[in-house]
Amino acid sequence: MAELRTSDAHWEPIADGVSVRRHRELDLSTGLVVGDRSCLVIDTCGDRRQGAELAAAVREVTPLPWIVVYTHGHFDHCFGTEAFLPCPIWGHEALPGFLAESAVEQRALWAARYRAQGAPRRAADLEGSQALAPDHTVTDRVEIDLGGRTVVLEHLGPAHTDHDLIVTVPDVDVVFTGDLVEQGAVPAFEGSSPRDWADVLLRLADRGTAATRFIPGHGHPVDTTFVRTQAIEVRELVELASAISRGEAAVDSAGTHPYGAATVEEVRKLLA
Incomplete structure (x- = not known):
């Protein structure tokens, strides 16, 4: 695995004032939503280091004050x-609470993995990085006014984790899903709630239209059909494992x- 450079990431416009930044590292997708007064x-x-590169890239797009959402x-x-x-x-x-319990373990596990690669x-960059907890929290739903545009933060229930948030930009019909949706790879089930995940994905799909763009945490933007198909796959996975x-x-x-035999076995153990 080669060390990665700033040039290994680029912006892809999704809608007016809404972009996804595609990163070669882990095929990660981060997002930017620009309003009149601030950006998200x-x-x-x-x-x-990756965060500093992302911050510099955002500043190439807008000078507005920023708000971060995980x-x-x-x-x-x-x-x-x-x-x-x-x-x-x-x-x-x-x-x-999740970060307080898991940050040290996450850092050690992935630092060792990077050295092995x-x-x-x-x-070293990961080992020197802080896991900064949010200072504003969402229980179910919060709206944030960016000036001329509102974004909606929602928790639809346990799925990939017990604390997933989606970020909806209603005026352009775009939804950032985090790792609730996975494009280009099998969803990661470690620590997940597979039965609930299938239900959350179906709720996401039911909200979508032919025009809705869903932005996964990893991979390319997808449409409602993709989300519905993944919901069906996760439900069938749970049924088979059970x-x-x-x-x-x-x-x-x-x-x-x-998703393969290894994932079926992983989910079978989670359901046991």
Whole structure:
């Protein structure tokens, strides 16, 4: 794995004043929503160097004061916030506790993984990065006025984590989903609530229209059909894993699911 440079990220416009920044590292997608008075930065990358690069990239787009929101507390979405300070930081009300319990472990696990992949600078950057908790929290739903545009932060229930937030920009029909939606890779189920996740995805799909753009936490923007298909896949995954646990399906049938046998087994253990 080669050490990555600033040029390994770029902006993709989604709608007027709404962009996604695509990062080669982990195929991460961060977001920017610009209003008349302020802008909203959606996730801040995985370490202080990446966060500083993102902050500089935002400043190339707008000089407006920024607000940060975390879609959830996994390191690649929220360990890059230092460069944005001082600013308001929004997240779900369960997120401070999650970071307090998991930040040290996340940092150690991924720093070791980066060193094993031949990326020592990335490991050192991560080890030197803070996990800054939000100072503004969401229970169910909050609206933020950016000036001439309102964004909506919502928690739809436990899914990828117990503290996922989606960020909706109603005037342009764009929804930033964090890792509730995964494009280009199998969803990450560790620590998740698979049964609830399928329901949350169906609720997301039911809200969408033919024009809605969903921005995953990783991968390219997708449409409502993609979200609905992923909801069905997650529901079928849960059903298959449960049937195997009950002895109503053969263990070797796990490989028939598009996410693969290893993911079926992971979810079976989560459901046990």
